Amino acid sequence: MDVNEVPQEGNRTLGPHRKALYARDEQGRMVIVPSCGSEVDETVTLQAVDRMNAQAEDARQRAQAGLTAPLEYWMYARRMDVALLSQTSGIWQWRIRRHLQPHRFARLPQRVLQRYAEALSLPLDRLRTLP
Amino acid sequence: MTAAQSAFQHRHAAHCESGVAANLMTHHGIALSEAMAFGLSSALSFAYLPFVKLTGFPLIAYRMPPKSILKGVSKELKTRFHFETFGDPAQGMRRLDELLAQGRVVGLQTSVFWLPYFPEDMRFHFNAHNLLVYGKDGDDYLISDPVAELPQRCASADLQRARFAKGALAPKGLLYYPEHIGSREIGADAIRRAIVKTVRIMLGPIPIVGVRGINMLANKVARLDTSEHSLNYVGHIVRMQEEIGTGGAGFRFLYAAFLQEAASITGIAELERLSERLNEIGDGWREFALKAARMIKGRERFDPPLLAGMLRTQAGREKEFFQALKRAVA
Numbered sequence: 001m002d003v004n005e006v007p008q009e010g011n012r013t014l015g016p017h018r019k020a021l022y023a024r025d026e027q028g029r030m031v032i033v034p035s036c037g038s039e040v041d042e043t044v045t046l047q048a049v050d051r052m053n054a055q056a057e058d059a060r061q062r063a064q065a066g067l068t069a070p071l072e073y074w075m076y077a078r079r080m081d082v083a084l085l086s087q088t089s090g091i092w093q094w095r096i097r098r099h100l101q102p103h104r105f106a107r108l109p110q111r112v113l114q115r116y117a118e119a120l121s122l123p124l125d126r127l128r129t130l131p
Numbered sequence: 132m133t134a135a136q137s138a139f140q141h142r143h144a145a146h147c148e149s150g151v152a153a154n155l156m157t158h159h160g161i162a163l164s165e166a167m168a169f170g171l172s173s174a175l176s177f178a179y180l181p182f183v184k185l186t187g188f189p190l191i192a193y194r195m196p197p198k199s200i201l202k203g204v205s206k207e208l209k210t211r212f213h214f215e216t217f218g219d220p221a222q223g224m225r226r227l228d229e230l231l232a233q234g235r236v237v238g239l240q241t242s243v244f245w246l247p248y249f250p251e252d253m254r255f256h257f258n259a260h261n262l263l264v265y266g267k268d269g270d271d272y273l274i275s276d277p278v279a280e281l282p283q284r285c286a287s288a289d290l291q292r293a294r295f296a297k298g299a300l301a302p303k304g305l306l307y308y309p310e311h312i313g314s315r316e317i318g319a320d321a322i323r324r325a326i327v328k329t330v331r332i333m334l335g336p337i338p339i340v341g342v343r344g345i346n347m348l349a350n351k352v353a354r355l356d357t358s359e360h361s362l363n364y365v366g367h368i369v370r371m372q373e374e375i376g377t378g379g380a381g382f383r384f385l386y387a388a389f390l391q392e393a394a395s396i397t398g399i400a401e402l403e404r405l406s407e408r409l410n411e412i413g414d415g416w417r418e419f420a421l422k423a424a425r426m427i428k429g430r431e432r433f434d435p436p437l438l439a440g441m442l443r444t445q446a447g448r449e450k451e452f453f454q455a456l457k458r459a460v461a
Binding site for chain 2: 001012013014015017018019020021022023024028029030031032034038039040041043044045046047048049051052078079080081084087088090119121
């Protein structure tokens, strides 16, 4: 890649940031060039972000309909899945899946809720609600 | 802030670990570029690991595992790093404050997700991010994150959360700094050794690593159907290649920069030509990314066998390239 080929078309997932790319200058030296990002990067990042947002939105609607616990929404809103929430909270995956059932979630003791709240970095009372 | 800390120079880098290694060693008086840190530690690689899942997709790495750059640099420069992890977050933060008060610049392993200065869309649960802390101002830590263009600030509660995130590759508050630097010169021998090691990895016999790994991934892509999931899979490959701090084309451009420096230190002129050639191979990776992105956007028909063909071409070019590289340093 030559210096003048470094993508500068912008990438809204980068915000105001620029990332360092290596490219060849006029003298043939490989140098660092700050890049505003490319449409390619934006496409694949948004694809991943959209997928996670869609999961969270789907969970939010099911939680509103009483089909799942708000915990599922918050798990996806924090870009986690059951496996990651399990590692972060130290609660076994099969227990988390049970806790996603609304009637079981409603009966959870304070100390279990506290562990979820910490893992998701949420105040305890928000864990029981939806935005 | 002490005089030593205010003399600290932040340099923008493509990759967090090579950037941290270069900036930290340079702070200690050894002129080390990011590209040299990357090449000297034989960090270039390719690995397709179907049994390690990231958000449901296999891990596709264009470099060696986390920490190998720090280890490689410390070995070649005969530097002893002090590494410390903590069971108790509060203690980990106290220790950091202590070291900063002594005037040190300290390396940290953190999660990306909990760092507030990262762009929202780039915050994923990746636990092996590296950054340097060079001071504290009130409750804010002064941070040199090599993948950020300018120095950053981070409140202590956020930094604590990032340092003690749990999950795969959990940092456990890891901090590090060089204790003793034995060698201040980067010798031609060390460079030659590092290149030989990279060649061995790229041309090695393990089917999921190196050139064979690229072919393995190509076979997997060739078998994809045209579902949404397959499109996500292809997007995931491109994301690993371009988005996760690689300096472009899965570190190929960064390694080309290293080969150029290596040519002038070792006096092997052939390395200069090989650097050019790797730059062109990098362009091939970018063409693959562009093609994939057009398919994801729906501007072109999604054609997995076509993408697989491009990957096989890349594998073929890299095979010839690393064979030539082997001859050049023999």
